[in-house]
Amino acid sequence: MPSSDTHGDTKQATAVGLTDLIRGVIKMAPSAPSMIKHAPGLIHRPPEAKRTIGSIFQKHAGAHPDRPFIRFEGRSLTYGEVNRRVNRFAALLSEDGVGKGDVVAILSKNNPTDLMVMLATVKLGAVAGMLNYNQRGKVMAHSVSLLDAKVLIHDPDCVEGFESIPVESRPPHVYDFAELDAAAEGRSEENPAVTATLPASTKAFYIFTSGTTGMPKASVMSHNRWFANLSGIGGLAVRLRHSDTMYVPLPLYHNNALSVSLGSVLASGACIAIGRSFSASKFWDDVILNRATAFCYIGELCRYLLAQPEKPTDRQHAVKVIIGNGMRPEIWDEFSERFGIERIVEFYGASELNLAFVNAFSVKRTAGFCPLPYKIVEYDDHGEPRRDEQGRLTEVAKGGTGLLIAEISERVPLDGYTDAEATEKKVIRDAFTDGDAYFNSGDLVRDQGFAHIAFVDRLGDTFRWKGENVATTEVEAALDSFPAVAQSVAYGVEIEKADGKAGMGAIKIRDGEDLDPKALADHLYGHLPSYAVPLFVRVVEDFEQTSTFKNRKVELREEGYTKAGDDAVYVLAGRDKGFVDYYDDYPADVANAKAPKG
Incomplete structure (x- = not known):
């Protein structure tokens, strides 16, 4: 797991x-x-x-x-x-x-x-x-x-x-x-x-x-x-x-x-x-x-x-x-x-x-307790609940970290989304017994005992920044619509002492085109909410084939902005300045709310 x-x-x-x-x-x-x-x-x-x-x-x-x-x-x-x-x-x-x-x-x-x-x-x-x-x-x-x-x-x-x-x-x-x-x-x-x-x-x-x-x-x-x-x-x-x-x-x-x-x-x-x-x-x-x-x-x-x-x-x-x-x-x-x-x-x-x-009991450093039925289960490399040979889910050991799922029942119904199909995609059926149903939170949590948990991370392609969930596909659509960009991959990266994950986009430039960092920033601000505009942009020579695209995305996320090799990395300075060359103090500036401005 x-x-x-x-x-x-x-x-x-x-x-x-x-x-x-x-x-x-x-x-x-x-x-x-x-x-x-x-x-x-x-x-x-x-x-x-x-x-x-x-x-x-x-x-x-x-x-x-x-x-x-x-x-x-x-x-x-x-x-x-x-x-x-x-x-x-x-x-x-x-x-x-x-x-x-x-x-x-x-x-x-x-x-x-x-x-x-x-x-x-x-x-x-x-x-x-x-x-x-x-x-x-x-x-x-x-x-x-x-x-x-x-x-x-x-x-x-x-x-x-x-x-x-x-x-x-x-x-x-x-x-x-x-x-x-x-x-x-x-x-x-x-x-x-x-x-x-x-x-x-x-x-x-x-x-x-x-x-x-x-x-x-x-x-x-x-x-x-x-x-x-x-x-x-x-x-x-x-x-x-x-x-x-x-x-x-x-x-x-x-x-x-x-x-x-x-x-x-x-x-x-x-x-x-x-x-x-x-x-x-x-x-x-x-x-x-x-x-x-x-x-x-x-x-x-x-x-x-x-x-x-x-x-x-x-x-x-x-x-x-x-x-x-x-x-x-x-x-x-x-x-x-x-x-x-x-x-x-x-x-x-x-x-x-x-x-x-x-956290009703005023215990420090916990997201609190819940008296309603839930499970913390093992998950696979794609963030989906892992099923065993019998097709059932497996709970993590006491004190372990895993995917949080919530039981759906008459007592605890699911309101879901306006889109019934989108709701059904989040429902896990026959998880532990035939006919049961659980809602997939998409979140990684740690069992702290006494029905308490600590939040760990958001699984899947959606990451959380400035209190908002950001869909990487939405960011990629905005990047791809910029004339100089041939292809893009978006993901969330960690910044020390910052909450959530900051957006980062890896982009391939079209042949014969030059990247104008300020124009790119203006374009993204015009197409995305401000919290969804990526803080980092990495220019890559090429992406791996589609068959291994997800694996490459994982690698890019792991490399982040510190292991980009010879690739150019730009950072968001704000609406006025747009993207500028990466500098060593930028992550600290973000953590201390000094960047980006505007």
Whole structure:
């Protein structure tokens, strides 16, 4: 079985001991009443129950209308104010023909309207299609086509993304924020009657995730699965009080924001503070301005904060608990001590995955535990589960590293993607017994004992960078469409002390053509989200034949940017400078957030 024991992210992710768990349980004691309230929601969530995001939000609004719900740039909106505006939006959408199962496409950067449109949509039993505003061109057009929306609402700050959507692909009703407010003026502020009738099995929103096909897939989040975040992560692990404020610097199209953070807020009727965008230098200033007591993160965000010079605001905030994924084991203690964070609630999950792990017991350097059924199994050289002579899968030994798969059952259903064929490709059938079914996470994890795991790596052609999954086929398509490139191979490479894997492309230049590194960078920025533009480009003489192409790709990944021989290697300096010649300090500059710029 392939091994990843040397992977830097998990070297310090040691086994979880009984003493660690006992300490964690003792610390949880003051929160016991709230945890007992939420525990049933993790174990049993009937799909027919009349319980949705909209119903729990308006319940808080009815009980505590004057309590702050959204805070943005220091200004607060109460539950009552937001609910009234949400209801006006819902009334307008309903007049536009939006009902149960219909889709409202939302293209927006972080702001209160973004969140309120989502709430209005799900109150009607419709589905909020949360478009990634970094997408452009064919990728954006593809995402919009998957939604088949009745209404598109867009933020004026997303003009490039909006203009990427072909006119003929736009739905019949399109509003920018000003048009939306004007059209909703005077509409009913009463809660929509349909909200109380909606079962938990209703689809809530679509979250876009890159797949190995090279084009985004829309994963489905039902209200029922969203409530697993509310109960299991919010109620049992994060444990906010109604007086707390959760600061969200991540895009609202990201599940860490929309499911994990909002779920934690609505578990207790707390406040959500929306950051316009992440800035490492101004992060703590915005946290303090918005009076936050918690925030959500991805690992890269934490590393960027540590790379900043120390300053008084490092400890002048009120944050005591943070929730997210990707916290590197080697920076765990340093981050906690420097910024005075009492609890780091690391979790593991994915938009399409039917379970999650969460560090509810405050154990260090773990992605947490999961009470739902899963297995960690052996895998082959292509990242697929390995079957034995009887056609069955084999679990790794205790403490071992392997492919995580999650059981699919009536108790733990799979929402999957909008594309049924794409969903089926991720399902493993007859894994251990005839008729069983498991979802292939595509992720390598380490068993830490007591139902805890540590994340190790992403298997297959998709790698993770800046909190986003990047499909190598999408990067290759962008590289191949550059006139001077005859052929390309894309892959992820490790950078010491950096989270995830940075993109690298090996390219063969067409005969008679010269490579213009700046023009190549401009081309890639025009065809890819910024996080998907490769940081390294290696110019090769030729590639091996197609029959051994996958093996060559593995070799290129292993050679990375340090063993390229005589091949020219360029590195991304940013939008303004484009690609420049490789220099020895570049990996360190990336790790310290000094490159690329822009």
